[in-house]
Amino acid sequence: MASSPMRKSTLCLSLIGVQAALFLVMLLHANAQKDRAIHQRLSSGILVRRLGLTDLCLFTEARYTRHPAMADRHAAFQDHPMGLDHFPSGSLLAPPTFPSPHARTHPAVPEHP
Amino acid sequence: MRAPIQRYRNILDFALSSLLRRKGRNLALICVYTLVIFVIASLIFFVQALKREARELLIQAPDMVVQRMVAGRHDPIPTIQAEAIRAIRGVEAVQPRLWGYYYDPVFGGNLTVMAASDQELAVDSVWVGRGVARSMRVNEGDLISLRGYGGQPILFAVQKILPEASELVSSDLVLMSEKDVRALFNFPEGLATDLAVTAGNPRELATIAAKIVELFPDTRPIMKTEILRTYEAIFDWRGGLMVVVLGSAILAFIIFAWDKATGLSAEERKEIGILKSIGWESSDVLLLKFWEGAVVSLTAFLSGVLLAYVHVFFFSASLFEHALKGWSVLFPRYRLVPALDAYQLTVLFFLTVLPYTAATLVPIWRAATVDPDAAMRS
Structure with a gap:
């Protein structure tokens, strides 16, 4: 006798069940990462305390994005011609046409040793 | 059921x-x-x-950073002001910080060069962040060349690469001795980029900041709470x-x-x-x-x-x-x-x-x- 095909509801509930189980695993995984977080923060925290660092190294494109906490109040495109700034005026002010301020003085890039 | x-x-x-x-x-x-x-x-x-x-x-950052402002922009601060700030009641320590930016024309990235007073850090040597090591393709023991203020190349030995776990704060850092930073940027003696102030009681920070501004009106104190904000x-x-x-x-x-x-x-x-x-x-x-x-x-x-x-x-x-x-x-x-x-x-x-x-x-x-x-x- 041929076995009856699986009901659609069984398949659907199983799928949602698997997703819910994965969701639970996600929560457990996030919780289990606490040890890694402690190790990572310890290593970074020592540097921050020892060097007196004030900012995270996230955006290195310009001074005011590298050290937003230490930056001048207004600094549109001051370091990089395409460096987006924090102000709405940045979307209206066209960046300079030359690729970089350094390109004018050092057109030939020397080879790194 | x-x-x-x-x-x-x-x-x-x-x-x-x-x-x-x-x-x-x-x-x-x-x-x-x-x-x-x-x-x-x-x-x-x-x-x-x-x-x-x-x-x-x-949260580990300095309680307060004091910058000097000239014509509305951040300017080096005389280290002698550190003594006067240290004398303010409630201030525990004042540490001049010497740091700046270096644009590397080879890979087109901005590095943060900073003086570190670690005993292990030798003169003419640098400790670099992982991002710098990756971009410059250097390992411990290699040499890197940075262009000095006069355009002359200055060689530094990579003594250490900062741990991967600290990359979130150190990726673009190049740490060197104070003498090397001053030589690289022609940074005059007696000046620092800013001053890191530690207060005995963090609740006194606002009062300390007010006293600093009163003493040196051209300064801008930035408190840790402002950094976090x-x-x-x-x-x-x-x-x-x-x-x-x-x-x-x-x-x-x-x-x-x-x-x-x-x-x-x-x-x-x-x-x-x-x-x-x-x-x-x-x-x-x-x-x-x-x-x-x-x-x-x-x-x-x-x-x-x-x-x-x-x-x-x-x-x-x-x-x-x-x-x-x-x-x-x-x-x-x-x-x-x-x-x-x-x-x-x-x-x-x-x-x-x-x-x-x-x-x-x-x-x-x-x-x-x-x-x-x-x-x-x-």
């Missing part, structure tokens, strides 16, 4: 068959729905994780901007989903009429459509959130990290530690699953209450 469960399962079976009849449209809906939730959840996870790291790490604001802004950019896409999805959920086709009206004429109650029809909405929205929500988690915490938010990180040449590589906020997940659930499910019920309720004969003829 089994009878009601069987009834629900039968209705669910019917709902799934109904969804499969319009396979293409419903699959497209689930895909777009999942994508929208994926993008929003990714943003939430990414911004939350960065905010938490900023909060946890920058800056990061809260930046991430809100950056995350917020992404949401604004995505706003139009989300709006298009809402219109699409609303149209799909609330607009009943003639075929669906006829189906409801037939169901009612063969003995289905209005509550059964409502339950049927509730299941349809719930299956679509729950599947999309769970898939979207799971994909967002993997995207942010396993692949470092690679799909939109460039948008969030800006135009940096030197990318810090870090694996964010998951920071799940139950409140935000709940809000996301209630803002996505419930409205869609509810939106499917209203037109069905209206259609389910009309006469079956009229429904079939319409």
Whole structure:
């Protein structure tokens, strides 16, 4: 006798069940990462305390994005011609046409040793 | 006990068959729905994780940083002012910080060069962050050449590469002795970039800051609370901007989903009429459509959130990290530690699953209450 095909509801509930189980695993995984977080923060925290660092190294494109906490109040495109700034005026002010301020003085890039 | 469960399962079976009849449209809906939730959840996870790291790490930052302002811009500060600030009651220590930026023309990235007073750090040697080592392709023991203030190349030995675990704060750092920093930038003796102030009692910081400004009106004290506030604001802004950019896409999805959920086709009206004429109650029809909405929205929500988690915490938010990180040449590589906020997940659930499910019920309720004969003829 041929076995009856699986009901659609069984398949659907199983799928949602698997997703819910994965969701639970996600929560457990996030919780289990606490040890890694402690190790990572310890290593970074020592540097921050020892060097007196004030900012995270996230955006290195310009001074005011590298050290937003230490930056001048207004600094549109001051370091990089395409460096987006924090102000709405940045979307209206066209960046300079030359690729970089350094390109004018050092057109030939020397080879790194 | 089994009878009601069987009834629900039968209705669910019917709902799934109904969804499969319009396979293409419903699959497209689930895909777009999942994508929208994926993008929003990714943003939430990414911004939350960065905010938490900023909060946890920058709590170690100096209590206050004193900058000197000249013509409205940050200028080197005389180290002699450190003595006067140290004499203010409540100040525990004042540490002049010597640091600056170096643009490397070879890979086009900006480095942060900083003086470190570590005994192990030898003269003519540097400690570099992982990002710098990666960009310059150097290892411990190699030599790097930096262009001095007069254009002359200065060689430094890479003595140490800073640990990978600290990349979030040290990726672009080049640490060298104070003597080397002054020689590289022609930084005059007796000047520092700014002063890091430590207070005995953090509650006195506001008073200390007022006294510093009174003593040196051309200075700008930046307190740790302001640093932390800056990061809260930046991430809100950056995350917020992404949401604004995505706003139009989300709006298009809402219109699409609303149209799909609330607009009943003639075929669906006829189906409801037939169901009612063969003995289905209005509550059964409502339950049927509730299941349809719930299956679509729950599947999309769970898939979207799971994909967002993997995207942010396993692949470092690679799909939109460039948008969030800006135009940096030197990318810090870090694996964010998951920071799940139950409140935000709940809000996301209630803002996505419930409205869609509810939106499917209203037109069905209206259609389910009309006469079956009229429904079939319409």
